[in-house]
Amino acid sequence: MTPKKDTAILLIHCPDQPGLVRAIAQFLADNGGNILHFDQHVDAQENVFFTRVEWQMEGFALSRGELPNVFGALALKFAMRWALHFSADPHRVAILCSKESHCLYDLLARQESGDLPMEVPLIISNHEILRPAAERFGIPFHHVPVTKEGKAEAEARQVELIEAAGAETIVLARYMQILSEGLVARYPGRVINIHHSFLPAFPGARPYHSAFQRGVKIIGATSHYVTADLDEGPIIEQDVIRVSHKLAVEDFVRNGRDLEKVVLSRALRWHLERKILSYNNKTVVFA
Amino acid sequence: MTPKKDTAILLIHCPDQPGLVRAIAQFLADNGGNILHFDQHVDAQENVFFTRVEWQMEGFALSRGELPNVFGALALKFAMRWALHFSADPHRVAILCSKESHCLYDLLARQESGDLPMEVPLIISNHEILRPAAERFGIPFHHVPVTKEGKAEAEARQVELIEAAGAETIVLARYMQILSEGLVARYPGRVINIHHSFLPAFPGARPYHSAFQRGVKIIGATSHYVTADLDEGPIIEQDVIRVSHKLAVEDFVRNGRDLEKVVLSRALRWHLERKILSYNNKTVVFA
Amino acid sequence: MTPKKDTAILLIHCPDQPGLVRAIAQFLADNGGNILHFDQHVDAQENVFFTRVEWQMEGFALSRGELPNVFGALALKFAMRWALHFSADPHRVAILCSKESHCLYDLLARQESGDLPMEVPLIISNHEILRPAAERFGIPFHHVPVTKEGKAEAEARQVELIEAAGAETIVLARYMQILSEGLVARYPGRVINIHHSFLPAFPGARPYHSAFQRGVKIIGATSHYVTADLDEGPIIEQDVIRVSHKLAVEDFVRNGRDLEKVVLSRALRWHLERKILSYNNKTVVFA
Amino acid sequence: MTPKKDTAILLIHCPDQPGLVRAIAQFLADNGGNILHFDQHVDAQENVFFTRVEWQMEGFALSRGELPNVFGALALKFAMRWALHFSADPHRVAILCSKESHCLYDLLARQESGDLPMEVPLIISNHEILRPAAERFGIPFHHVPVTKEGKAEAEARQVELIEAAGAETIVLARYMQILSEGLVARYPGRVINIHHSFLPAFPGARPYHSAFQRGVKIIGATSHYVTADLDEGPIIEQDVIRVSHKLAVEDFVRNGRDLEKVVLSRALRWHLERKILSYNNKTVVFA
Secondary structure, eight states: OOOOOOEEEEEEEEEOOTTHHHHHHHHHHHTTOOEEEEEEEEETTTTEEEEEEEEESTTOSSOTTHHHHHHHHHHHHTTOEEEEEETTSOOEEEEEEOSOOHHHHHHHHHHHHTSSOOEEEEEEESSSTTHHHHHHTTOOEEEOOOOTTTHHHHHHHHHHHHHHHTOOEEEESSOOSOOOHHHHHHSTTTEEEEESSOTTSSOSSOHHHHHHHHTOSEEEEEEEEOOSSTTOSOEEEEEEEEOOTTOOHHHHHHHHHHHHHHHHHHHHHHHHTTOEEEETTEEEEOO | OOOOOOEEEEEEEEEOOTTHHHHHHHHHHHTTOOEEEEEEEEETTTTEEEEEEEEESTTOSSOTTHHHHHHHHHHHHHTOEEEEEETTSOOEEEEEEOSOOHHHHHHHHHHHHTSSOOEEEEEEESSSTTHHHHHHTTOOEEEOOOOTTTHHHHHHHHHHHHHHTTOOEEEESSOOSOOOHHHHHHSTTTEEEEESSOTTSSOSSOHHHHHHHHTOSEEEEEEEEOOSSTTOSOEEEEEEEEOOTTOOHHHHHHHHHHHHHHHHHHHHHHHHTTOEEEETTEEEEOO | OOOOOOEEEEEEEEEOOTTHHHHHHHHHHHTTOOEEEEEEEEETTTTEEEEEEEEESTTOSSOTTHHHHHHHHHHHHTTOEEEEEETTSOOEEEEEEOSOOHHHHHHHHHHHHTSSOOEEEEEEESSSTTHHHHHHTTOOEEEOOOOSTTHHHHHHHHHHHHHHTTOOEEEESSOOSOOOHHHHHHSTTTEEEEESSOTTSSOSSOHHHHHHHHTOSEEEEEEEEOOSSTTOSOEEEEEEEEOOTTOOHHHHHHHHHHHHHHHHHHHHHHHHTTOEEEETTEEEEOO | OOOOOOEEEEEEEEEOOTTHHHHHHHHHHHTTOOEEEEEEEEETTTTEEEEEEEEESTTOSSOTTHHHHHHHHHHHHTTOEEEEEETTSOOEEEEEEOSOOHHHHHHHHHHHHTSSOOEEEEEEESSSTTHHHHHHTTOOEEEOOOOTTTHHHHHHHHHHHHHHTTOOEEEESSOOSOOOHHHHHHSTTTEEEEESSOTTSSOSSOHHHHHHHHTOSEEEEEEEEOOSSTTOSOEEEEEEEEOOTTOOHHHHHHHHHHHHHHHHHHHHHHHHTTOEEEETTEEEEOO
16 A cells, blocks of 8 residues: 555636636745646536646645635635645545445455555444444444434434544445435535446436346446435446346346446545535546 | 348247247258257246247258248247248338438448448438438438428328338438337337437437436437337447546537447347347347 | 256357257257256357257256266267256365455455355465455465475465365466466366456556556456466456556556456356356357 | 637647646736646656647737747747647548448548548548549549559659648558558658557457457457557557457457447547647547
């Protein structure tokens, strides 16, 4: 595992206008910032400018504490919405899961090998079944059953656990419960789900069965930020695989798992690397 | 262009039961049929047996005229639904198009090079714009305008032209009109459409715009048999291509054209080669 | 995990001639065999007939012991090369690995969830590093160091362990040693490797670095049976992923891991399901 | 077809150093340039900075004539290699082909529909066979036979025709002759080829036959700039398609054609849009 870089990352979007690139480049140059990445995108239809700039903190004139204030003045001038991140900071991720192990094992193996730059302080599940998987990797496992009547209580317990663990991001690794609006609102842009279909086709329950029924020739998986509308949040990543009449619905399910693992981990990586901006229920991914 | 093979092709489906393969193999062996391809599939859920068998007519004991009668007896015994084709027969295809040229040119170039084993006796369009394309390839072009009030009349004219030309299959090469139920019912399993989305996502009009709006990361195209339900007929083939935030909706449209051409021609080829069985609004494609 | 089916599987190849399908179908029908799958392929260039037939043992007139003798007579008549398998039999797989954990974890998670119908009685590695991974899944781990001088001795030890464990198939899960000709000859068609390139491009060491150097736009992974010629055995499965100038060689390596896992597990599944025939250094995969 | 934009495009590469983005942004802002696209890439291994910047000429303070001089001073300071293009200028493309029509038809149909922003003033072939195709689209066709002895003479004639037509770019649309070193040297970075394999696998002649022989499970096509080393120039784009044991080598050839068309046209589009920088025998494609 490579040591963490010591960089700062700014994610910005604002109304497009001439001079934006110069202003940001100037700000960094004036303070001795060595730019590593500088990605831009203009949504010509919406007239919105998006950028992600990453530079080295070593040798940079402004401290972490000074940065927001000084940059804030510039941001104000251009009506920027912005977020500042430091790559050296740990990123704690809570994993929620139910009964299926493939996404969970995949995330844990990637975390262990350093493939995903995150810490996993806790795993929460509405079932006991994946406790051994969590314990194998030495990660605290919390069984929080969810019933129709006890949902509010269960979510309160989840929030308590997540906050206590200092988790910033929540990954739904085939967690088969719908989060309440209140919970979703608490973590805007911080809950990542993997849905086992090529959205917007087959939202909701049993998408592989619906795909089989419809006779599609390709199935997919979609990772997206969770919003109040089920399976309608901003799409981060999708991938697909061919199927044929030879496959039973069980084969759809099994082959789909490979998609789910890979799509979820790609989306999560970009999120951890601060490469995603959300706007208008869509994502700009500077991958 | 390779000379046409002289083979017979049987497409069969029936309730599954032991002895089916033997019975068919026996029938062919008893009559000296040299089998070139023998594909089977069992839909275990529906308990239906599907098969496609292709054998050489040279040296076969039964003539074209005798075949249906003799095989019919066997078919009756197993309650088979079946169709018999001869690869040496010409397959006449009517192309219907509107304003976009990419699918039309692609089909004509493939027909000319022998890549698609078909004849194209006529092209019908509700616009004049593609007449030069048709004329370049020396194919009769018929302009049949379609208006709301004149639709029935227009379709009557289309049928007249199609019948006069002896066309067996009708390809909608980005033909932007919805066929009436009556017209569809006249040609069951014989009208092939290309829809410019990954169905069942984005049926109906302007799918690329809907895909752009939704922020998907992959777009697709779908070729299917036309049924009375718009964009809901049996899917023959689909393919997809990645898109990103960098692309405008015009780029979706342009990149999608490459999908449309390729997906339509693949589906049409399998249809021409008698490799498709439809059942339960799904296809079995022995490709 | 679904219970194992009780089926017999015959894999056959022989010179093509009329009557083969009938003869096999007849043999099964005569003995009351309920056919579940019957796949054929004819290599027209080489004039070779390939088939895989799977039928239920329940109700079949011949016992496991009688089957080879009775079928042997038919096989002789058509000069068939054949192999008979029973799906109810356990399939023991030895995993050899070195330092990288992604393929190993993936295989173990799939074995545990029943996704791959196999038993893993042992893991052998030339390094200690993956011992914890093996132990987490409760699988015996054997450290067999390999040095230039001690290679013969190490391989002798490997064979001893493999034989003692009753392993039929050997999977090289990113095992970074080249097997000797003698070892390869001992297990023909039973050693499956995953090579981290799109073969035949970039055989041998450091393929991702070579791919990066060449400036390819797509990278791949290849699973193949191991033969005496390095990276030249029959290819079972390949898959690819796009790369771009934005990616460093480390990204090639990381993204490639997802390919390696998926390609290896697909190839292994088909092998376990007895769906692969090798001929002329190529594979027929009845997937 | 949309009207041509009136923009200027600068393609730049130079040793990486702090202040590059600011300097370029400053130059454009000082002269009232409204930036439409500003892409950067740093090859961290080679320490090279690449950029493509496109801005509107309308309202820009410097005329076409002044631009090179004024920017040249800046370029000198940073040791930039640069090229300046104006999107309003016509881009003339000479197409060289042999006997196969699919790439030629595809390019001509795209040119006609405005899908590719180019003019095609001439088509040159070493055979007569595609003359009708050229004539259908009203494009001058020149038959320049190439023999072993007459190669130098033939190439001289080709150059004469290309120069007379004012063609800037040369597309080898399945032109089955190897260009001499002299000819290649005359048009550096201006000759685009489509090779019918996934390079570096199967360079040279008959790649589909070699792929078939090797038993690969995926075939590909590669578009690249032509250099003195056969099939070893900088790769612009590649794509692939699955194959299986069911396909004969003729099917590889036929399915491969779809790849060739699409890959060639994508590469050509990026070239026409001035989105490609070549460096170290690799390409940076700001697509």
